[in-house]
Amino acid sequence: MAKRTVIFGLLGSRLDGAAHDRRWDQWRPTVSLFQHDDLEPARLVLLSQTQEGRLAEIVAADVRSVSPNTAVEHVPVRFKDPWDFAEVFRVLDDVARAYPFDRDNEDYLVHITTGTHVAQICLFLLVETRRIPARLVQSSPRSTRGSQGNYSIIDLDLSRYDALAARFAAEHREGVDFLKAGIATQNAAFNRLMERIEHVAGRSTDPILLAGPTGVGKTQLARRIFELKRRLHAVEGSFVEVNCATLRGDHAMATLFGHERGAFTGATARRDGLLRAADGGLLFLDEIGELGLDEQAMLLRAIEEGVFLPLGADKPAKSRFQLIAGTNRDLAADVRAGRFREDLLARIDLWSFALPPLAERREDIEPNVEHELARHFAQTGRRVTFAAEARARFLTFAASPAAVWRANFRDLGAALTRLATLAPGGRITAPLVEEEIERLRAGWARLEQPRVDSPSAATDARGEPLDRFDAVQLADVLRVCRESRSLSEAGRTLFAVSRTKKASSNDADRLRKYLARFGLDYESARASDS
Ligand SMILES: Nc1ncnc2c1ncn2[C@@H]1O[C@H](COP(=O)(O)OP(=O)(O)OP(=O)(O)O)[C@@H](O)[C@H]1O
Ligand SMILES: [Mg+2]
Known part of the structure; x- marks a missing residue:
């Protein structure tokens, strides 16, 4: 059995309200929808404001007269301000939530030609978000036949949105x-x-x-x-x-x-x-x-x-x-x-x-190498390519644990700039790659932190040997000095606890005295190697 068609619509106080005696000569959106032979709605759900009761009655009677099988259901709505978005949306959403939709037996259309623009947009949103399970129907006065006008149904079924989604x-x-x-x-x-x-x-x-x-x-x-x-x-x-x-x-x-x-x-x-x-x-x-x-x-x-x-x-x-x-x-x-x-x-x-370091994105080194060469070409107008063997060697090294890429893209960019600049005839050769690998390795090795395996072997600024006890403490104090921007800042960090207990009055002075015991001042502490 075909589903019953049900139309929801707001009473249009202006468009639906033509002068009484001439109303059949004019296009009235709500009434006109029921004058089409190919549309046989079983019910009109007419939303109208309480003060429009008389007009609602006239429109309902006229709908029944042109479409005797249509039942009219009145749903009162109350907008204090029909131009207030939040209010209109709330009221219409309440109507939608309370309505006993029966989609197995009924097919819903929401008429969006009447009401303020605000109400029309809200109805659109309610249909688009499926809070009202309906299609939209829009009517217009353009017609060859008197007051009947035209209508068109807009299906917002999401599959229709495929093109937009794409x-x-x-x-x-x-x-x-x-x-x-x-x-x-x-x-x-x-x-x-x-x-x-x-x-x-x-x-x-x-x-x-x-x-x-x-x-x-x-x-x-x-x-x-x-x-x-x-x-x-x-x-x-x-x-x-x-x-x-x-x-x-x-x-x-x-x-x-x-x-x-x-x-x-x-x-x-x-x-x-x-x-x-x-x-x-x-x-x-x-x-x-x-x-x-x-x-x-x-x-x-x-x-x-x-x-x-x-x-x-x-x-x-x-x-x-x-x-x-x-x-x-x-x-x-x-x-x-x-x-x-x-x-x-x-x-x-x-x-x-x-952002992950390059060493954790080894699979991205190859596309980045291509990008760097393209950039080199764009900047210098000189096209440079790898010889096959050289390319394989470079990429294998670049992706191996031996390549630490300490300065990340700066290292990679510098390596490729050197390779591209030195490439004879625009060709990066295997010997050139070997030379570059050595250079990178040596550069990183210079920056590796020397390990102090036995702090007891450490000495102070004057070359005096230190107890392990002092060496460990001093190492951390020096680290804080290097990471701080001033003596006071380093003092605040190092004596944070005693500060809160107000046990020490001058952190900077305390730190200065501590450093002096090892022949150091703040500047030399900052400049110390780690
Ligand atoms: N794929 C890439 N992504 C990011 N930077 C790249 C890339 N390829 C080359 N570079 C170059 O690497 C250099 C370092 O990039 P950038 O200055 O953005 O790093 P950063 O994280 O801001 O470094 P710092 O912490 O030292 O400021 C720049 O010269 C940049 O042009
Ligand atoms: Mg930066």
């Missing part, structure tokens, strides 16, 4: 490809990471943290995220970039947050600062772990509230920007050591992506 998928693939600089990477973890970043780049303006050792491509990725956002119309302002390791003291505050004229000696003019330059755009703070604690506090406020205080200003300045932070330090360890604010880490950790 478009979205293609766009997503393009975005991911763009982030990967068109390199056909194979590493599953890396590819998943790029897919995730593509999603986030298009949808979020929250901070992004890019972590990973030096040379894994954090800076390059930050620039590409910005470019991608520009293509997706997700950002309007500019890309502003600074390496926090280059910012020190007053200069750090002024560079980031700007300053008034005369804010400090030499401040002859007022300056906006990088945060304001990034307004509406993207601020990339590389090596964010190098930022001082005061700058961190100001930055947090700027991210959360969009305001900050330029140096020497008495009124806060405003800027809204997306932050991408880069780090090759373990920021959680910095928080534990009191060098990084926990609240700032929590805020920038919202989207945090750890």
Whole structure:
């Protein structure tokens, strides 16, 4: 048995409400739907506002007169403001939720020609999300026959969306490809990471943290995220970039947050600062772990509230920007050591992506080699290729544990630049590859940390032998000095516990005295080998 057709529609207070005596000469969307021979609705579910009761009665009577087999069911709705999206959606969604749909026996159509635009959009959304299991029906006055008009049924069945879905998928693939600089990477973890970043780049303006050792491509990725956002119309302002390791003291505050004229000696003019330059755009703070604690506090406020205080200003300045932070330090360890604010880490950790080192993506070395050679060609106009044997040798070495790729893409890029530049006649030969492998090995070996197997053999700065007890302690103190930006900072880290107990009054002094016992001061401690 064919299913019964049921039409849902809002009473159109304007279009359905023609002057009484001339109403049959005019197109009235709701009534006209029931004047078509090929559409035989068993029921009209007429949604109308309480104050429109009289018009609802007239329309219902006229529907029954042109289509005697149609029953009319009145459903009252109440919009305080028919242009308020949230309210209209809620009211219509309540109607949908309460309605006893019987899909086995009934076929539903939702008429979207009547009601405010807001109501029409809400009905569309309810059908599209299947909260109302229906197709849409749209009517229009264009017709050769009087008041009857025309109608068309729009099926939002998701299979009809295949073409659209395919478009979205293609766009997503393009975005991911763009982030990967068109390199056909194979590493599953890396590819998943790029897919995730593509999603986030298009949808979020929250901070992004890019972590990973030096040379894994954090800076390059930050620039590409910005470019991608520009293509997706997700950002309007500019890309502003600074390496926090280059910012020190007053200069750090002024560079980031700007300053008034005369804010400090030499401040002859007022300056906006990088945060304001990034307004509406993207601020990339590389090596964010190098930022001082005061700058961190100001930055947090700027991210959360969009305001900050330029140096020497008495009124806060405003800027809204997306932050991408880069780090090759373990920021959680910095928080534990009191060098990084926990609240700032929590805020920038919202989207945090750890880029894997090249040694963990050995299957990606080959596509990256191709990419580097293509880049060399683009830059120099000189096409360089590997001799077959040379290529196999290089790739085998590159993927072996002997290749540590300490500086990641910087090492790989440098190796290929040397090979391409030296290649006789544009051909990279086997001997050239052997020479390069030796060079890479030697370079990495120089940077390997010498192992102290027996700390008891250690000596102090004056060459005096040390007890194992002192050597172990001194080694850690030196490490903290190297990782700190000042004597006071190192002191704070080393005496963090006694500080909270107020047991020691001057950490810096205590550290200075400790170092002096071994013939060291802070500067020489910082410069010490590990
Ligand atoms: N496939 C690649 N992905 C990323 N970077 C690459 C790639 N190929 C070459 N490079 C180059 O490697 C170098 C290092 O990249 P980048 O500066 O983005 O690393 P980083 O992680 O920001 O390093 P650092 O922590 O030292 O700032 C750049 O010169 C970059 O152009
Ligand atoms: Mg970088």
